[in-house]
Amino acid sequence: xxxxxxxxxxxxxxxxxxxxxxxxxxxxxxxxxxxxxxxxxxxxxxxxxxxxxxxxxxxxxxxxxxxxxxxxxxxxxxxxxxxxxxxxxxxxxxxxxxxxxxxxxxxxxxxxxxxxxxxxxxxxxxxxxxxxxxxxxxxxxxxxxxxxxxxxxxxxxxxxxxxxxxxxxxxxxxxxxxxxxxxxxxxxxxxxxxxxxxxxxxxxxxxxxxxxxxxxxxxxxxxxxxxxxxxxxxxxxxxxxxxxxxxxxxxxxxxxxxxxxxxxxxxxxxxxxxxxxxxxxxxxxxx
Amino acid sequence: xxxxxxxxxxxxxxxxxxxxxxxxxxxxxxxxxxxxxxxxxxxxxxxxxxxxxxxxxxxxxxxxxxxxxxxxxxxxxxxxxxxxxxxxxxxxxxxxxxxxxxxxxxxxxxxxxxxxxxxxxxxxxxxxxxxxxxxxxxxxxxxxxxxxxxxxxxxxxxxxxxxxxxxxxxxxxxxxxxxxxxxxxxxxxxxxxxxxxxxxxxxxxxxxxxxxxxxxxxxxxxxxxxxxxxxxxxxxxxxxxxxxxxxxxxxxxxxxxxxxxxxxxxxxxxxxxxxxxxxxxxxxxxxxxxxxxxxxxxxxxxxxxxxxxxxxxxxxxxxxxxxxxxxxxxxxxxxxxxxxx
Numbered sequence: 157x158x159x160x161x162x163x164x165x166x167x168x169x170x171x172x173x174x175x176x177x178x179x180x181x182x183x184x185x186x187x188x189x190x191x192x193x194x195x196x197x198x199x200x201x202x203x204x205x206x207x208x209x210x211x212x213x214x215x216x217x218x219x220x221x222x223x224x225x226x227x228x229x230x231x232x233x234x235x236x237x238x239x240x241x242x243x244x245x246x247x248x249x250x251x252x253x254x255x256x257x258x259x260x261x262x263x264x265x266x267x268x269x270x271x272x273x274x275x276x277x278x279x280x281x282x283x284x285x286x287x288x289x290x291x292x293x294x295x296x297x298x299x300x301x302x303x304x305x306x307x308x309x310x311x312x313x314x315x316x317x318x319x320x321x322x323x324x325x326x327x328x329x330x331x332x333x334x335x336x337x338x339x340x341x342x343x344x345x346x347x348x349x350x351x352x353x354x355x356x357x358x359x360x361x362x363x364x365x366x367x368x369x370x371x372x373x374x375x376x377x378x379x380x381x382x383x384x385x386x387x388x389x390x391x392x393x394x395x396x397x398x399x400x401x402x403x404x405x406x407x408x409x410x411x412x413x414x415x416x417x418x419x420x421x422x423x424x425x426x427x428x429x430x431x432x433x434x435x436x437x438x439x440x441x442x443x
Numbered sequence: 444x445x446x447x448x449x450x451x452x453x454x455x456x457x458x459x460x461x462x463x464x465x466x467x468x469x470x471x472x473x474x475x476x477x478x479x480x481x482x483x484x485x486x487x488x489x490x491x492x493x494x495x496x497x498x499x500x501x502x503x504x505x506x507x508x509x510x511x512x513x514x515x516x517x518x519x520x521x522x523x524x525x526x527x528x529x530x531x532x533x534x535x536x537x538x539x540x541x542x543x544x545x546x547x548x549x550x551x552x553x554x555x556x557x558x559x560x561x562x563x564x565x566x567x568x569x570x571x572x573x574x575x576x577x578x579x580x581x582x583x584x585x586x587x588x589x590x591x592x593x594x595x596x597x598x599x600x601x602x603x604x605x606x607x608x609x610x611x612x613x614x615x616x617x618x619x620x621x622x623x624x625x626x627x628x629x630x631x632x633x634x635x636x637x638x639x640x641x642x643x644x645x646x647x648x649x650x651x652x653x654x655x656x657x658x659x660x661x662x663x664x665x666x667x668x669x670x671x672x673x674x675x676x677x678x679x680x681x682x683x684x685x686x687x688x689x690x691x692x693x694x695x696x697x698x699x700x701x702x703x704x705x706x707x708x709x710x711x712x713x714x715x716x717x718x719x720x721x722x723x724x725x726x727x728x729x730x731x732x733x734x735x736x737x738x739x740x741x742x743x744x745x746x747x748x749x750x751x752x753x754x755x756x757x758x759x760x761x762x763x764x765x766x767x768x769x770x771x772x773x774x775x776x777x778x779x780x781x782x783x784x
Contacts, residue, residue: 289720
C-alpha cells in the first residue's frame with residue numbers, strides 16, 4: 157500500500173503538535189474560520205443592505221457605519237462582509253477546477269509518459285511562458301466579461317502548478333515496489349494510478365492549494381480592479397478598491413482602505429495556512 | 444567553453460516551440476474578443492456596406508486558418524496591425540510605451556533584490572530567532588498585499604497626508620521637459636543630458652510605483668533566499684569548510700551564498716512573471732504611460748490588434764528573460780565557473 161496510510165490519530169496528534177508549536181498556524185486556522193463564517197452568513201451578518209443607500213454619502217467611519225459610507229451612501233462595512241462570499245467562491249472554484257484538471261493531466265503524463273507527456277509538458281510550458289496575470293486578462297477578455305470566465309481564467313493559469321507537482325510525484329513512483337505489487341495482484345493501470353500512486357501526491361498538493369487560494373483571490377480582485385469580471389454594483393473587494401481609488405486623492409480613505417484590508421486579510425490567511433500546512437505535511441521542513 | 448556554447452544553443456532551440464505556441468494562443472485569444480471590430484472601426488454612423496468594406500480591409504471575412512497565416516506573415520514583417528483606438532501602428536505604440544514599463548519594472552526588481560536578499564540571508568543565519576520570525580511575517584504580509592491596494596495606500600500617505608510625493612499622474616510632471624529619448628528610460632536619458640532637475644523630477648514620480656511593485660516581489664525572493672541559504676548551510680561542503688577553520692564570513696559569502704544564489708536566480712523568472720502582471724495594475728493606479736495601461740484601455744475598447752500585440756510582447760519579453768536567466772545561471776554556477784575557482 158501507499159505510504160499515506162499512517163494511522164489517522166497519529167496524523168491528528170502531529171497536527172495538534174504543529175499547531176501548539178506554531179501559534180501563527182493556529183491564528184491562520186482561526187482567521188480561516190472567521191472568513192468562512194462571513195462567507196456563509198454574510199448577508200445575515202451585514203447590518204445594512206449592501207446595495208441600498210442607507211445614509212448620507214461619503215461619511216467617515218462612525219458608530220452607525222463602522223467603515224463609513226461610499227459615494228452612493230451605501231454602508232462600506234456591509235458591502236465588505238457580503239463580498240466575502242463572492243471572492244471566496246471565485247477563488248475556491250478556480251483552485252478546485254485547476255486541482256482536478258492538473259491532477260488528471262499530471263497523472264496521465266507522469267504514468268504513461270511518451271508522446272502524451274511531451275504534449276502536456278510543452279502545453280504547460282507555453283502557458284507558463286505568459287506572464288500569468290496577463291494571460292488571465294486575455295482569457296477573460298476573449299471569453300467574455302463574466303464571473304464564470306474569471307474562474308476559468310484563474311483555473312487555467314493555476315493548472316500548470318498542480319500538473320507539474322502531480323507529474324513529478326507520479327513519475328518517481330511509477331516503478332516503485334508497492335506499485336508493482338499492486339499490479340501483480342491484478343489491479344488495472346487506472347486503479348493503481350488512482351488509488352495507489354496518486355494519494356502520494358496529495359500532501360504537496362495541499363500546500364499548493366492553500367498558497368494558490370491566496371493568489372487566486374488576489375488575481376480575481378486584480379481583474380475586477382481593471383474592470384474585468386465582476387461588475388458594479390455587485391460588492392466585490394477589487395471593484396470597491398477601484399471605486400475608492402478615485403476618492404483617495406481627495407482624502408476619503410475609508411472607501412478603498414477597508415475592502416483592501418479585508419482582501420489582504422484573506423490572502424494573508426491563506427498564505428499563513430500554506431506555511432503551516434507545509435510544516436504539517438512535510439517533516440523535512442520541520443525545525 | 445565548447446560545452447557552454449552547446450548549452451546556450453540547446454537552450455535557444457528550446458525557446459522556439461514555446462514562441463510558436465505563444466503566437467498561436469495569442470491569435471486564438473484575441474480573435475475570440477467580443478464585439479465586432481469592423482463595426483467599431485467603421486464608426487457609429489457607418490452603414491452595413493461600409494462595415495463590410497472595413498471587414499474586408501482588415502481581412503476579417505476570411506477563414507480562421509487564412510487569418511492566422513496572414514497574421515504570422517505580418518508578424519514576420521514586424522507588423523502588429525493598427526490600433527483601432529489610437530489609429531497608430533501597434534508596434535509603434537508599444538515601442539513608445541515599453542521603456543516606461545521596463546524602467547518601472549526593472550527599478551522595482553533591483554530595489555526588491557537589494558532588500559530581499561540580505562533579509563533572506565539574515566533569516567537563514569539565525570533560523571528560529573526573532574529575526575527569522577520578523578522576516579517570515581514581513582514576507583507573508585508583503586505577498587498578501589494586493590499591488591493596486593499598496594499603491595493607493597502609498598498615494599494616500601505620501602501624496603495626500605505627508606505631501607512628499609508628486610501627484611500620481613505619469614512619469615514626469617508637465618513643468619519638466621521630456622529628456623531626449625536615447626534609451627527611453629527617463630532616469631538614464633536625463634542623467635546623460637546632465638539635466639539633474641528632470642532627473643529628480645522623474646525619480647520622484649518613479650519612487651512610489653517602484654516601491655509598490657518592490658513590496659510585492661520582495662516576498663518570493665526573500666523566501667527563496669532563506670530556503671536556499673538554509674539548504675546550503677546544512678550541506679557537507681559547508682561543514683567541511685567550517686571544520687577547516689575558515690572564517691565565518693568566508694564560509695557564508697564565498698561558499699554558501701554563491702551556491703544559494705542558483706535557485707534564487709531561477710525564482711527571479713517567476714518573480715518577473717508576477718512583476719509583469721502586477722505592472723498592469725500598478726500602471727493603472729499611477730496613470731503610468733506604459734504598455735500595461737495601454738492594454739487596459741485597449742481591452743475596454745475591444746481593440747484586438749492592440750491587445751494581441753500587448754499579450755504577445757509580454758510573452759516574448761518573458762521568454763527572452765527566462766532565456767537570459769538560464770544563461771546567467773550557467774555564468775554564476777560555481778561548477779561551471781569562468782574563473783575555474
